[in-house]
Amino acid sequence: MSEILVLVEHVEGQVKKVTLELLTLARKLGAPSAVWTGAGYSPEAAAKLAEYGAEKIYVADSAEVSDYVVAPKAELLAHLVAEKSPSVVLVAATAEAKEIAGRLAIKIDSGVLTDVVGIEDGLVADQSIFGGGVNVRSRVTKGTPIIAVRPNSTPVEAAAGAGTEEQVSFTVSEAAKSARIVERVKQEKGARPELTEAAVVVSGGRGVGSADKFSIIEELADSLGAAVGASRAATDAGWYPHQFQVGQTGKTVSPQLYIAAGISGAIQHRAGMQTAKTIVAINKDPEAPIFELADFGVVGDLHEVIPQLTQEVTKRK
Numbered sequence: 272m273s274e275i276l277v278l279v280e281h282v283e284g285q286v287k288k289v290t291l292e293l294l295t296l297a298r299k300l301g302a303p304s305a306v307w308t309g310a311g312y313s314p315e316a317a318a319k320l321a322e323y324g325a326e327k328i329y330v331a332d333s334a335e336v337s338d339y340v341v342a343p344k345a346e347l348l349a350h351l352v353a354e355k356s357p358s359v360v361l362v363a364a365t366a367e368a369k370e371i372a373g374r375l376a377i378k379i380d381s382g383v384l385t386d387v388v389g390i391e392d393g394l395v396a397d398q399s400i401f402g403g404g405v406n407v408r409s410r411v412t413k414g415t416p417i418i419a420v421r422p423n424s425t426p427v428e429a430a431a432g433a434g435t436e437e438q439v440s441f442t443v444s445e446a447a448k449s450a451r452i453v454e455r456v457k458q459e460k461g462a463r464p465e466l467t468e469a470a471v472v473v474s475g476g477r478g479v480g481s482a483d484k485f486s487i488i489e490e491l492a493d494s495l496g497a498a499v500g501a502s503r504a505a506t507d508a509g510w511y512p513h514q515f516q517v518g519q520t521g522k523t524v525s526p527q528l529y530i531a532a533g534i535s536g537a538i539q540h541r542a543g544m545q546t547a548k549t550i551v552a553i554n555k556d557p558e559a560p561i562f563e564l565a566d567f568g569v570v571g572d573l574h575e576v577i578p579q580l581t582q583e584v585t586k587r588k
């Protein structure tokens with residue numbers, strides 16, 4: 272069975288959900304080999320990777336890899352591609368992994384497909400492009416394909432793999448050490464799930480009206496165990512922090528459920544959320560473009576609709 276390299280995303284030694292999605296996807300294509308880069312590798316992390324199908328785990332956790340930005344990771348993957356001849360390299364469609372993918376493609380003279388939401392036979396990728404406005408099917412025609420898959424596009428399924436560990440020793444070039452990490456600042460993390468990984472996202476737009484009133488968006492999100500998002504109009508107004516902006520110049524989300532409240536549905540907002548499985552829109556304007564996209568729409572004042580919705584959800588728990 273052909274080998275599939277899966278670049279592991281992890282934070283403080285915890286394997287991120289998107290990696291489990293990639294392993295699930297990789298099992299359909301061949302034998303997954305997880306590639307661990309940087310510090311934090313542990314028996315627990317190894318067990319998690321094996322639980323979701325990693326047959327092998329390549330570990331490169333030396334300071335040479337963890338102390339520098341993306342370049343050593345691209346070199347490591349190029350080294351593994353040359354040595355193992357995998358049929359494809361899968362990475363998450365995150366900002367960092369997409370940069371690694373691009374660098375890797377240059378090194379191995381191959382092609383990279385980004386924002387992929389599914390992979391069919393023959394490594395044909397379903398891509399959501401031009402800000403999500405167009406879906407295309409694409410295939411890399413030379414070299415080892417590199418495919419960056421959007422978080423939340425594959426349901427996670429456990430199926431044990433052997434999880435055989437192999438330490439990778441390779442020499443990082445001097446050029447790849449040009450940008451060293453001098454400090455890491457831990458981002459304060461609330462109880463809510465991470466926006467790009469959340470199964471449910473509740474987003475508020477200009478229709479929310481003020482920073483204070485964003486609390487109703489948060490309350491609904493908390494009742495659903497959801498992440499909070501915002502339109503650019505809301506973040507530019509200072510009502511919600513920029514890191515929660517969804518859209519072309521913000522985060523791309525692909526949750527099972529996306530609730531857009533007081534958001535008109537501008538193309539730049541859609542770009543970040545239209546691959547959500549189910550979209551619910553709450554807007555007082557029945558002509559708002561978001562309704563063209565929504566699976567369910569509520570025409571009404573969000574300040575009346577959302578508290579009732581939160582109450583109803585809370586009652587059913």
Ligand SMILES: Cc1cc2nc3c(=O)[nH]c(=O)nc-3n(C[C@H](O)[C@H](O)[C@H](O)COP(=O)(O)OP(=O)(O)OC[C@H]3O[C@@H](n4cnc5c(N)ncnc54)[C@H](O)[C@@H]3O)c2cc1C
Nearest residue numbers: 476477478502503504518519520521533534535540555573
């Ligand atoms: C280069 C570029 C990049 C951009 N990137 C992004 C991006 O990443 N993300 C993004 O979101 N935007 C982005 N934008 C901005 C985008 O074009 C829109 O301006 C923005 O999405 C509008 O946000 P909104 O829907 O919250 O506000 P509006 O368009 O003003 O819509 C507010 C909506 O709320 C409704 N409403 C008002 N009051 C209520 C109420 N009480 N109850 C219910 N509904 C109510 C209104 O009917 C209206 O539909 C970008 C623009 C450019 C040019």
